Amino acid sequence: MEVVVRRTRLATALLATVLSATLAACGGEPDAKPTPSPATKAPAEVKLVFGVSGHKTLVDTYKQLAAEYTQDVPNVTVEVKSWPTADQLTAAIDGGEKVDVVLTPRPDVAAFAEDNRIQPVDTLLEARNVDFGDKYSREAMEDFSVDRRLECMPYSVSPQVVYVNTGLIDLEAMKEEGLPTPSSRADGSLRNWTVEQFGSAMTYASEQNKGVRGTYVEQNLAAMMPWLAGAGATLFDDPLAPTTTALGDSAGAYEDLVEAFTQPNVLATTKDLGKRTPFQAFKQGRLVALAGDRSLVPDLRATEGLEWDVMPMPGGNGTTGDYAGLCMGAEAADPDAAADFLAYLISTESVVKMVRTGHFVPVNSEVGYAPVFTQPERNPKNAHIFTDTVRDMQVLPEATQLAQLQKTAAVAVRGSMNVTEPDQIEDFAVQIDELSKTVFPQPNPSPSPSTSTSPSPSS
Known part of the structure; x- marks a missing residue:
């Protein structure tokens, strides 16, 4: 039986309200090394699993970030589990693999949300003063939203x-x-x-x-x-x-x-x-x-x-092109600890380290237009095009x-x-x-108004 996954765009008015509230609450970049805030508590001993896929250079950098976080945040250990391709990672999650934070291709987000494999991150990240602001396009935020909730944080993008x-x-x-x-x-x-x-x-x-x-x-x-x-x-x-x-x-x-x-x-x-x-x-x-x-x-x-x-x-x-986002597992061992780690991953300091691999285009446009990404002294001279084209990317x-x-x-x-x-x-x-039309789910036709007829009187 074909399961039709229902996807909805985040309402423009709601998104504007969320972003305005977030901007009013924050004063800048998310902390690179988060510490417990009033929204979180110092965790007991907790082990987080970070699921990723991709080029070896990217995976090695994810492991570096996890190791630095483990060293800097008391009582938290982050283990990185990697798969060669995004499809293999998705298959593992579908098969029941438990992860606390997972790198997820945009097309999988709606299905993961429908199957309750991930949980929304909007409230958790707002509580950590994450600045969505002008760094993330409205299109990217909408693309990672389901039923008016931000399910995952846009992270990387791959425009042609x-x-x-x-x-x-x-x-x-x-x-x-x-x-x-x-x-x-x-x-x-x-x-x-x-x-x-x-x-x-x-x-x-x-x-x-x-x-x-x-x-x-x-x-x-x-x-x-x-x-x-x-x-x-x-x-x-x-x-x-x-x-x-x-x-x-x-x-x-x-x-x-x-x-x-x-x-x-x-x-x-x-x-x-x-x-x-x-x-x-x-x-x-x-x-x-x-x-x-x-x-x-x-x-x-x-x-x-x-x-x-x-x-x-x-x-x-x-x-x-397409996006990949960072999602939180629905059964995260410690949601507060997982949210702190996610906030660390999307911080400017962490994104810069990903950019330096040469394989990563950030959704964060502040980093995407910075010299660390455009590298004006090296080819390509037109490196800004990677970031420019995202605005009109289908x-x-x-x-x-x-x-x-x-x-x-x-x-x-x-x-x-x-x-x-x-x-x-x-x-x-x-x-x-x-x-x-034979490939994509088709909308159900609206029922036409039925004509009510009165039973004829019996003779």
């Missing part, structure tokens, strides 16, 4: 951006030839680009550099989504509880993107890649651009001789739904990339919308 080999793009030469050219700063660094300028830059770079292609994009819906969002498409009818894709209403953006992709040499084929992965081809200078998240930065910094930067998705209208459905959507829409997506007439794209977009 475009990595660009700037050594392959000659902007001045493009301008001289009268081609649509991405805008640049006085120092020659890229600033932004339209979809048309992107296609022009990819074609020009491939023509001027033998064996080079523009970019590689798999012809499936998940791979296309950040590009569509950048071009201006609204992907779903409801970002938290979609019932359908909304590409038919964004057919113009879809058409613009396909037109750019079908320019000569813009898209590489698997044959062009040879035995390389797309990322290997980019590092070797065989691709001009490649979509990816922040996790690619450390590897690119270690690649000698590569000139690179990051750009917003062509069009600059947004991107896709979140994706949970992994099972997304995988089913890709499978269901595969033929239509491939068809849209091989049209002979631009007008055909709208037909494929509408077709994808109709197909997507």
